[in-house]
Amino acid sequence: MGDIAMTDFDVIVVGSGMSGGWVAKEMCEKGFKVGVIERGRKVTVEKDYTDFIDPWDVEHLNRKTDKDREDYPIQSNVYAFQSYTRQFWVKDKEHPYETADGTDFRWLRGYHEGGRSIMWGRQSYRMSEIDFEANARDGHGVDWPVRYADMKPWYDYVERFAGISGSMEGLDILPDGVFQPPHDLTCAELDFKAAVEGSFPGRHVIPGRVANLTEPTQEQMDLGRGRCQARNHCFQGCSFGAYFSSNSATLPAARRTGNMTLISDTAVHKVIVDEATGRATGVETVDIASGERKVMTARVVFLNAGTIPSTMILLNSANGDAPNGLANSSGQLGRNIMDHHSGARGSAVLPGNLDKHTFGRRPNGFYIPRFRNHTEEAEGFVRGFGYQGGAMRERWWSSMGKEGVGADFKASARTPGQWRIGMVAFGEVLPNEANHVRLHANKTDQWGFPVPVLDVRWGDNERNMVRQAIRDTRAMLEAAGGIDIQTDDPDTAEPAPPGIGIHEMGTARMGRDPSSSVLNEWNQAWDVPNLFVTDGSFMASGGCQNPSLTYMAFSARAANHAAELMKDGTL
Amino acid sequence: MVHDLMLQRRQVFQGLIALSAVGGLAACGGAEEGSSGQIAGAVAPGVFTGEEMALISAVAQTIIPKTDTAGAVQAGVPETLQSLATDWGDADFQQYWKSGLAALGSALTSETGAAFTQLSPSEREAVLSAFDTKVFSGEVDNGFYRDFKATVVQAYYMSEPGATEELAYEPVPGEWIGCVPLSDFPKTWAT
Numbered sequence: 001m002g003d004i005a006m007t008d009f010d011v012i013v014v015g016s017g018m019s020g021g022w023v024a025k026e027m028c029e030k031g032f033k034v035g036v037i038e039r040g041r042k043v044t045v046e047k048d049y050t051d052f053i054d055p056w057d058v059e060h061l062n063r064k065t066d067k068d069r070e071d072y073p074i075q076s077n078v079y080a081f082q083s084y085t086r087q088f089w090v091k092d093k094e095h096p097y098e099t100a101d102g103t104d105f106r107w108l109r110g111y112h113e114g115g116r117s118i119m120w121g122r123q124s125y126r127m128s129e130i131d132f133e134a135n136a137r138d139g140h141g142v143d144w145p146v147r148y149a150d151m152k153p154w155y156d157y158v159e160r161f162a163g164i165s166g167s168m169e170g171l172d173i174l175p176d177g178v179f180q181p182p183h184d185l186t187c188a189e190l191d192f193k194a195a196v197e198g199s200f201p202g203r204h205v206i207p208g209r210v211a212n213l214t215e216p217t218q219e220q221m222d223l224g225r226g227r228c229q230a231r232n233h234c235f236q237g238c239s240f241g242a243y244f245s246s247n248s249a250t251l252p253a254a255r256r257t258g259n260m261t262l263i264s265d266t267a268v269h270k271v272i273v274d275e276a277t278g279r280a281t282g283v284e285t286v287d288i289a290s291g292e293r294k295v296m297t298a299r300v301v302f303l304n305a306g307t308i309p310s311t312m313i314l315l316n317s318a319n320g321d322a323p324n325g326l327a328n329s330s331g332q333l334g335r336n337i338m339d340h341h342s343g344a345r346g347s348a349v350l351p352g353n354l355d356k357h358t359f360g361r362r363p364n365g366f367y368i369p370r371f372r373n374h375t376e377e378a379e380g381f382v383r384g385f386g387y388q389g390g391a392m393r394e395r396w397w398s399s400m401g402k403e404g405v406g407a408d409f410k411a412s413a414r415t416p417g418q419w420r421i422g423m424v425a426f427g428e429v430l431p432n433e434a435n436h437v438r439l440h441a442n443k444t445d446q447w448g449f450p451v452p453v454l455d456v457r458w459g460d461n462e463r464n465m466v467r468q469a470i471r472d473t474r475a476m477l478e479a480a481g482g483i484d485i486q487t488d489d490p491d492t493a494e495p496a497p498p499g500i501g502i503h504e505m506g507t508a509r510m511g512r513d514p515s516s517s518v519l520n521e522w523n524q525a526w527d528v529p530n531l532f533v534t535d536g537s538f539m540a541s542g543g544c545q546n547p548s549l550t551y552m553a554f555s556a557r558a559a560n561h562a563a564e565l566m567k568d569g570t571l
Numbered sequence: 572m573v574h575d576l577m578l579q580r581r582q583v584f585q586g587l588i589a590l591s592a593v594g595g596l597a598a599c600g601g602a603e604e605g606s607s608g609q610i611a612g613a614v615a616p617g618v619f620t621g622e623e624m625a626l627i628s629a630v631a632q633t634i635i636p637k638t639d640t641a642g643a644v645q646a647g648v649p650e651t652l653q654s655l656a657t658d659w660g661d662a663d664f665q666q667y668w669k670s671g672l673a674a675l676g677s678a679l680t681s682e683t684g685a686a687f688t689q690l691s692p693s694e695r696e697a698v699l700s701a702f703d704t705k706v707f708s709g710e711v712d713n714g715f716y717r718d719f720k721a722t723v724v725q726a727y728y729m730s731e732p733g734a735t736e737e738l739a740y741e742p743v744p745g746e747w748i749g750c751v752p753l754s755d756f757p758k759t760w761a762t
Contacts (some may be wrong), residue, residue, distance in 0.1 A: 054742065183747050359748040363747070410638060
C-alpha cells in the first residue's frame with residue numbers, strides 16, 4: 001500500500017474526535033498509512049483526566065470563577081463544564097465566532113485529541129427506516145441516499161466494537177442493536193414505566209442506551225478497556241476506559257497497527273486540489289504554536305473536524321474552479337444546519353417507594369422513544385421527539401434551601417428524600433437551506449482563518465413540537481401520580497437556542513443528486529472523488545436520536561468503501 | 572500520580588467494605604466517637620477577621636452541630652468559607668458577606684444583649700432556630716442568611732467527614748443496582 005504514492009500519507013484524517021477516530025482505525029487496520037491531524041493538544045490519562053477527584057478536592061465548592069466567565073463565556077454554561085473539566089472546553093476568547101443579527105447559536109466544543117468523544121453524553125441510538133424515509137415522505141430536505149438496511153450491518157459493526165449497553169425492545173422507531181446488559185431502571189422509574197405504558201399504548205419507557213461497558217468483550221479488554229465502575233464521572237475522562245471515546249478505543253486500535261501518525265497542535269486551513277485532475281492532493285496546515293504553514297499530501301483526504309470546522313475548511317478551500325467553496329457546485333455547502341432542540345423540560349415528585357434506594361451512580365437514565373407522528377398523531381408539526389430522564393431520591397442539596405437548624409435538620413439530610421423525576425425532550429429540527437454557516441467577510445482568528453458566522457433560526461415546526469412535548473410531559477407525569485409537577489408553560493415556551501443540543505450537523509449533506517447535495521451515499525464529495533466527509537456534516541436529516549452512533553456507522557462504512565476504491569486503483 | 576490515587580481509593584473502598592461487614596453503615600458514626608474537635612482557635616488568614624470567623628463558626632455549628640459525626644466546624648466549613656471569600660470571591664462578594672455577617676450578628680444578639688458567640692450551644696440553637704423560622708416563613712426577609720445557610724450546607728456535605736461519615740460515599744461503586752431495599756443502604760448518598 002502506498003507503493004505508487006509520492007505522498008506523505010495514504011490517507012489524511014482531519015480531526016481525531018468521534019468520527020475521525022473511526023476512519024483512522026479502519027484505514028490503519030486495512031494497512032494504509034494514516035496521518036491524523038488534530039488541531040488540539042495530545043491528551044493523556046495522567047495529565048488530563050480528573051476522574052478521581054473527591055468532593056472535598058473540588059475547588060471553591062465548584063463555583064465558576066470570574067476567569068471562567070471571561071475565558072469561557074459560552075462553554076462555561078455547559079452542564080459538563082466544571083472546575084475540574086474546563087481543560088476539555090475551548091477558550092471562547094481564542095476561538096471566536098459570530099452570529100447573524102437577531103440569531104443565537106451556542107457552539108460548544110473542545111479542541112484536543114479525541115475531541116468531544118471525551119465529554120459526550122454517550123447516549124447511543126440507531127436511526128430507523130422511518131428516519132431515513134422522512135425527507136422523501138414530507139419533502140423537507142433531500143432524500144437520504146441510503147436506507148436502514150444499508151446501515152444495519154454498520155451499526156452492528158460499530159456497536160460491537162464501541163460497546164453499547166441497552167435492552168432489546170423490538171421497536172420499529174428505535175431499532176435494537178448489539179447490546180451489552182442494560183442499566184436497571186430505578187424502582188420509581190419502573191412505576192413510571194408501568195403508568196406511562198398503561199395510560200398511553202405505543203409509548204415506552206426503556207433503559208437508556210449508552211456507550212459504557214457493562215460486560216466488556218475480549219476485544220475491548222485487549223485495548224485496555226474495563227467495565228464501567230458506576231461512578232458517573234464520565235465527563236472527567238475515564239481512567240478505566242469504560243466508555244467509548246477515540247482516546248479509549250479507536251485511536252489505540254489505530255495506533256497498535258503501527259500505521260498511524262497523530263500530528264497534534266496543527267490546524268488544517270484548506271484542502272488543496274490539483275485543478276487539472278480535480279482531485280485533492282493534501283491539506284495546508286498551520287502549527288498552532290508557531291504559525292508555521294505546511295503542506296501535507298495524501299491519496300485520500302477525510303474531513304472529520306466537526307460539522308462547522310469541516311464545512312469552514314471546504315468554504316475556505318475555494319479555488320478558480322470552485323469559487324464558492326470546494327465541493328460546493330450544489331451551493332448547499334454550509335446550509336441546512338440542524339441540531340436537536342431541547343426546550344421541553346419537566347420534573348415532579350413520584351410518591352411512594354420510600355423503602356427503596358439505589359446503589360452506585362448510573363451514567364445513564366431512561367429513554368422514551370418518539371411516538372408523535374408515529375403511533376400518535378400530531379398537530380402543527382412533522383417529525384417528533386424522544387425523552388431522556390431519570391428518577392432518583394433527593395439528596396442533601398435539597399437541604400440547602402430548607403428550614404431548620406440543629407441535630408434534627410442534620411438528621412433529615414441523612415435519610416434520602418422523595419423520588420424526583422426529571423426529563424427533557426430532544427426534538428428533530430428540519431433541514432432548512434436558510435440556516436447556514438458562512439465565512440466572515442474580513443474577520444479572522446489569530447491563525448488567519450476566517451471567523452465563522454452562524455445564521456440559524458428555529459421555525460414553527462420546532463416551536464410547535466416543543467410545546468407538544470411539554471404537554472406530553474405533563475400528561476405522563478400526571479398519569480404517574482406526580483406531584484409538584486414543574487414544566488414551562490406549554491402555550492408560550494420556546495425551543496432552547498440552536499447549539500445547546502451539541503448536535504450541530506447537516507452542512508454538507510449527502511443525497512442522490514449532485515445538484516442538490518454535497519456528498520454521495522458513501523460520504524464522498526460529488527465534486528472531488530478522493531475527498532470524504534464523515535462527521536455530522538453529512539446528515540441529510542437529524543432524527544431525534546443522539547447522533548454520534550450514526551456518525552460512527554457512516555464513518556466506518558465510508559472508510560471501508562474508500563479502502564476498496566484505493567485497493568482497486570480507482571483512488 | 573494516578574496510581575497513587577487509585578491505591579488510595581482502593582484503600583477507602585476496602586475500608587467501607589470492612590465497615591459494612593462489622594454491622595452496617597451505622598458503624599460509620601460509632602467509629603467517630605471521641606474524635607471531636609473544639610471550635611477552631613487558629614484562623615486561616617483571609618478576608619474574614621477573627622471576629623467574623625467566630626460568628627461564622629458559631630452559626631455554622633448551630634446549623635450542623637456535632638452529633639455522632641462531625642459538625643460544621645470539625646468538618647472545616649469555616650475555613651472553606653474563608654477560602655471561598657478570599658480566593659474566589661471578588662470585592663462585591665466579600666463586601667456582601669462582610670456586611671451580611673455584621674447584620675446577622677446584630678440580628679442574632681439575644682434579648683439580654685449578649686453576642687451570639689457568647690451564648691451557650693443550647694441558647695444559640697434557640698436563638699438561631701427562631702430566626703431561621705422567621706426567615707423561612709417569610710416574616711423576615713434575609714437573602715444573606717439563606718445564602719449563608721446554603722453555602723454552609725454545601726461545604727459540609729462536600730467535606731470529607733460530611734460525605735464519608737455523615738452520609739454514604741462510594742468513590743468506586745463498581746456496579747449500578749437500580750432498586751435496592753433502603754434498609755441495605757439507609758443513608759443518603761453523598762454523590
